[in-house]
Amino acid sequence: MIILGIILGIIVLVILWYVATYNKFIRLRQQVKNAWAQIDVQLKRRHDLIPNLLESVKGYMQHERGTLEDVVKARAKAVSATTPEEAIEAEGELTRALRQLLMVVENYPNLKADQHVLELMEELRNTENQIAFARQAYNDTVMIFNASIKKIPDSIVASQMGLKEYPFWEIEEESDREVPRVQF
């Protein structure tokens, strides 16, 4: 009788643990998906913003054709990317091109005096930062997720649910590792 009770107790505990772990994984997966969705929203916003920005700075920056063209090319590539791998690569290129542009702008005092350009620049900086922070948040969540599906004994539940590790959004360059410290 006692043994039966103990066995029953253990079974109940195992079921409770299973349910709790299952729910935890569902929640974590949702967090990762949310973080990814955030990045997606920001990337789209960036694509929409660039043509406007280029249109207004074109007149001021005759000597920076190369920088501007780099941005246009990178944007076209990013918009037409179909697979996630392609997207990550193209967006990385676009980030570098835009960062170059933001740096060059510092050398044009006339540009900084134009309220409209300043507003667009602020929006661009905002988008760049949002992407960087979204990526940071995504990587942090992925790290937690990946670590927790490998933990024993939770990994049993994870493998039954068919959960796999999510990829990190890798940072290609050392200089990219820093969150932008842009300022006026």
Add this chain to the structure above:
Amino acid sequence: MKPTTFWEIERAKSRAAKVLFLIFFPFFTLSMLGLFYLLKFFWGIFRGGGFWEFLLASSFMSLILYFMAKAGAKRQRILNFLISLKAQKPDLQDLKHRQVQNVVREMAIAASVPEPEVYIIPVLARNAFSAFDIISITEGAVSSLERDELQAVVAHEMAHYLRGDSYYKGIISTFIMAISTLLGASLFLSGVNKNRDKNRKGGGWAWDFIIVVIYLYLINLMARLLNAAISRKMEDLADARAVQFTRNPLALASALYKVSRDRVRGLASFASPALSSLFIVPPNINSLDEGHGFFSNLFSTHPPTRKRIGNLLNLAHADWNTLRQKAVKKRLKGDFWVERDGKWIGPFTLEELLEKTWVGEGAKIKGKEGTFIFGPQFLQKFTRTQGNCPRCGGPLYETHYEFVPIIRCGRCGGILVREDRAMKLIARGESLITRQEMEFTRKKVEKTREKLISGGANPKTVDPSSPLKCPFCGRPMERKFFNFVTYTPVDFCPKCKYYFFDGGELETIIAGLKRIDSLYK
């Protein structure tokens, strides 16, 4: 793990509440228990009560207080406080305010939480606080902080928001208030009782009351110490969390440095002691000058700002010199000089020149390409707006003063600004005013004072011209002093809510406030 939903923030809040319950509930219960015994011992009140009855009664009292406090820690109280300060949502036509709004959005993404509400308090003091899902920053802070520093301040506030710290602080202030009230009541009663005793025993000290008062005083002291210790810990944690979000410790260090070097201590009079622990630096003192003694540290709700900055500098592998260099506002070297009262002032950039309201038609300007005379053609790239200058009838243009939208006369330099934006101009202008301009203002204000003494303290004494007509509605404008520091007479249209500053008046006000501040430094 990072909370991702409101639900998790709520959970963080309840965690704060649990900690409170574990620390303050027994504390308050024991204090009440002691009080019951004292009352029984001296005056035989609750004579029949034993330990268990007292314990039951005092825990019941703490429980009621706790629930009252919980109900009182309401968002609406903070909103009312903000309304009383005339705080507003960011003005999105102003680039600097838009930056604040954007930075909040960025930090919400970094922390993976819904975006909190932002309010800007229109005062010159530099500070920020958060309560519930509301973050507010003063205009002084917004104007003096760079983008990355604003980001750091918002990240710090976001960390408080995530942990539900304001909720804790709201509840704790009620507990401390209850103890203070008891203390006040017993002090009052001891006075009453002394008089009554006089009739009976012919005066003398009411020792029993003195002991009760001392007892309550000690309890009060302990509660404050406990609260200060917890609050200091919270600030340190919020600093750490802010760095986790921004990965930029130097920005937070320089933000704290700038905010604590605030010359205007104007917020002290607004913030009640219960609210003051919510601010990023204590609003009542110049916190870099604050005492470093053992006792001042014990009672402070914030760790010494110097220590906080030191910790952040360690994280950034930087020293105080780097910090000071970062904190100095870099002025662009222009190459324009302008004549004022026979002196050449400058150098300014062209943009700075257009922002000086005392530069009007006929002003002599010296540039690289020689000397020329200022006229409306300089403003032609801006949009012309309807109506004419109320002072000189010149054309009006929509321009910006340090990103704040204003309407400027192309001829006399007078400007029109919406009432709610007037304070912003003054906060923004602080860093633009040069030493030479300060000199002019000093003389001007002295002259004004002399006039006021001989002619009576009336705006008409300083500016006797006939009332101006509002360029938008055509009604006569009211003439009043903008403040009682520089006694600058300005015109105001009560219907359109627009101020008109004559050319140079804005700089007088800004420089005047700056000068007065430095007197008290």
